[in-house]
Amino acid sequence: xxxxxxxxxxxxxxxxxxxxxxxxxxxxxxxxxxxxxxxxxxxxxxxxxxxxxxxxxxxxxxxxxxxxxxxxxxxxxxxxxxxxxxxxxxxxxxxxxxxxxxxxxxxxxxxxxxxxxxxxxxxxxxxxxxxxxxxxxxxxxxxxxxxxxxxxxxxxxxxxxxxxxxxxxxxxxxxxxxxxxxxxxxxxxxxxxxxxxxxxxxxxxxxxxxxxxxxxxxxxxxxxxxxxxxxxxxxxxxxxxxxxxxxxxxxxxxxxxxxxxxxxxxxxxxxxxxxxxxxxxxxxxxxxxxxxxxxxxxxxxxxxxxxxxxxxxxxxxxxxxx
Amino acid sequence: xxxxxxxxxxxxxxxxxxxxxxxxxxxxxxxxxxxxxxxxxxxxxxxxxxxxxxxxxxxxxxxxxxxxxxxxxxxxxxxxxxxxxxxxxxxxxxxxxxxxxxxxxxxxxxxxxxxxxxxxxxxxxxxxxxxxxxxxxxxxxxxxxxxxxxxxxxxxxxxxxxxxxxxxxxxxxxxxxxxxxxxxxxxxxxxxxxxxxxxxxxxxxxxxxxxxxxxxxxxxxxxxxxxxxxxxxxxxxxxxxxxxxxxxxxxxxxxxxxxxxxxxxxxxxxxxxxxxxxxxxxxx
Numbered sequence: 001x002x003x004x005x006x007x008x009x010x011x012x013x014x015x016x017x018x019x020x021x022x023x024x025x026x027x028x029x030x031x032x033x034x035x036x037x038x039x040x041x042x043x044x045x046x047x048x049x050x051x052x053x054x055x056x057x058x059x060x061x062x063x064x065x066x067x068x069x070x071x072x073x074x075x076x077x078x079x080x081x082x083x084x085x086x087x088x089x090x091x092x093x094x095x096x097x098x099x100x101x102x103x104x105x106x107x108x109x110x111x112x113x114x115x116x117x118x119x120x121x122x123x124x125x126x127x128x129x130x131x132x133x134x135x136x137x138x139x140x141x142x143x144x145x146x147x148x149x150x151x152x153x154x155x156x157x158x159x160x161x162x163x164x165x166x167x168x169x170x171x172x173x174x175x176x177x178x179x180x181x182x183x184x185x186x187x188x189x190x191x192x193x194x195x196x197x198x199x200x201x202x203x204x205x206x207x208x209x210x211x212x213x214x215x216x217x218x219x220x221x222x223x224x225x226x227x228x229x230x231x232x233x234x235x236x237x238x239x240x241x242x243x244x245x246x247x248x249x250x251x252x253x254x255x256x257x258x259x260x261x262x263x264x265x266x267x268x269x270x271x272x273x274x275x276x277x278x279x280x281x282x283x284x285x286x287x288x289x290x291x292x293x294x295x296x297x298x299x300x301x302x303x304x305x306x307x308x309x310x311x312x313x314x315x316x317x318x319x320x321x322x
Numbered sequence: 323x324x325x326x327x328x329x330x331x332x333x334x335x336x337x338x339x340x341x342x343x344x345x346x347x348x349x350x351x352x353x354x355x356x357x358x359x360x361x362x363x364x365x366x367x368x369x370x371x372x373x374x375x376x377x378x379x380x381x382x383x384x385x386x387x388x389x390x391x392x393x394x395x396x397x398x399x400x401x402x403x404x405x406x407x408x409x410x411x412x413x414x415x416x417x418x419x420x421x422x423x424x425x426x427x428x429x430x431x432x433x434x435x436x437x438x439x440x441x442x443x444x445x446x447x448x449x450x451x452x453x454x455x456x457x458x459x460x461x462x463x464x465x466x467x468x469x470x471x472x473x474x475x476x477x478x479x480x481x482x483x484x485x486x487x488x489x490x491x492x493x494x495x496x497x498x499x500x501x502x503x504x505x506x507x508x509x510x511x512x513x514x515x516x517x518x519x520x521x522x523x524x525x526x527x528x529x530x531x532x533x534x535x536x537x538x539x540x541x542x543x544x545x546x547x548x549x550x551x552x553x554x555x556x557x558x559x560x561x562x563x564x565x566x567x568x569x570x571x572x573x574x575x576x577x578x579x580x581x582x583x584x585x586x587x588x589x590x591x592x593x594x595x596x597x598x599x600x601x602x603x604x605x606x
Contacts, residue, residue, distance in 0.1 A: 124337055134341050140588065142537055143585055147563055
């Protein structure tokens with residue numbers, strides 16, 4: 001048979017072959033259709049779509065990261081093998097320990113706070129109508145670049161700022177005893193506030209999406225059975241929100257690393273020690289070209305994050321099955 | 323019934339208030355940008371000289387003036403350099419992401435190839451890695467390619483970010499498999515299917531990725547801070563904090579002008595922004 005004819009036939013009879021017999025062969029010709037040229041082309045087309053992206057990721061992320069792993073076992077300048085010396089070095093390093101401690105503390109304070117507040121607000125919102133405007137208000141800080149709020153943060157949180165003014169106005173502070181929130185331990189809480197301010201919006205959006213995804217029939221049935229609004233939430237809706245919780249946790253955790261922006265802009269490269277974060281340390285190492293330490297800690301942080309992500313995912317998976 | 327509606331109204335107000343409170347910084351910026359030099363100095367003096375007096379603020383300045391705007395728009399070419407730096411970075415990154423990430427997302431969504439799952443999982447893991455982890459590896463490549471201290475040092479790594487791949491992938495997943503088969507039978511090439519069937523379906527996801535990307539890259543700080551030494555290459559987000567308090571008026575106007583594109587994107591793309599947030603929350 002001519003090639004052209006064969007293709008024509010194959011096109012004509014594919015439907016028969018697919019829908020009726022379910023076999024791989026054409027009813028009439030008995031030829032195997034997986035050999036037809038158009039299918040073969042489609043099977044390899046993905047390479048062309050994917051190649052640029054994979055090549056870029058390999059060149060800019062994965063291969064250099066292998067190099068980073070290699071370097072974490074070498075000295076910075078002479079590139080001699082030092083084993084785990086760099087790792088010992090960073091774990092003995094005061095600044096590294098401070099930065100890790102602050103980062104962990106920040107995460108432990110912020111995540112529950114953000115997730116809790118977000119959930120509370122979303123539950124209230126889910127019972128109301130026309131909440132688009134409110135949602136937008138909470139989302140708006142996402143659109144405000146950190147750089148634009150620096151001046152305002154200074155106006156609010158410095159010693160002569162509005163926060164002290166407001167507290168004094170309420171009679172909670174007496175004149176002359178005004179704390180400076182930027183240069184003291186309190187700067188940590190300024191950072192916490194910045195984080196919540198910036199991230200509450202998308203947390204609410206995610207929670208709301210989760211709540212609305214719980215089928216209405218389910219909650220209605222519970223209400224008919226006499227469950228109160230509160231019971232309805234805790235026993236019907238909340239158990240269905242675990243997937244959302246996982247997502248929010250992962251995203252908020254990762255966004256907590258971005259709070260460096262506010263910290264850096266407000267307080268520079270060497271802020272008060274209560275808000276000295278990992279990124280500060282990395283920048284300072286970078287300026288001094290201490291690449292060996294950077295390599296070792298990049299590997300450590302990468303591993304920890306990888307483990308956390310896998311762990312969270314596993315927890316969620318087992319929940320879904322169980 | 324009355325009581326119930328009343329209660330709802332109270333709850334709504336109780337949530338609306340903090341929401342509005344979240345937006346107050348904009349009012350500060352707007353009022354500060356039209357305040358006269360003298361008035362600004364008067365209100366911010368305690369901050370500059372470390373006096374005991376509290377700072378004061380009027381949201382409606384007594385002598386509103388647009389002189390700061392005039393100054394920045396007509397007499398400060400520096401500001402434009404920085405503004406266009408920011409624009410160039412964001413536009414190049416977003417265009418690059420479109421070209422690279424959208425086809426990649428298509429490949430992941432449509433073709434069942436070997437190691438697809440493994441590759442996609444590693445894309446997700448990469449998407450979740452913060453800058454601290456990738457900073458040194460980016461530096462090594464950029465230094466090797468002699469791109470340090472150029473805009474490409476910011477653009478190239480961002481173009482290959484895997485986050486937009488993930489977002490756009492969601493949109494492509496909605497493509498019915500049968501439709502593709504039908505198109506193939508009708509003789510459409512793979513590229514044709516991608517352009518005619520895929521792209522329209524994923525337009526929502528693509529827009530979401532663009533909106534989220536714009537907001538993210540417009541306020542980029544870590545990367546330019548590490549990879550750009552020359553101040554004339556800096557984006558707005560690094561330049562703004564450099565303005566001293568003495569020039570508060572200038573600083574406010576610059577902040578407002580920085581805010582305008584972001585707010586414009588936010589308002590016009592709010593729907594896609596929300597879709598994007600929700601999509602980034604879905605598991606594969």
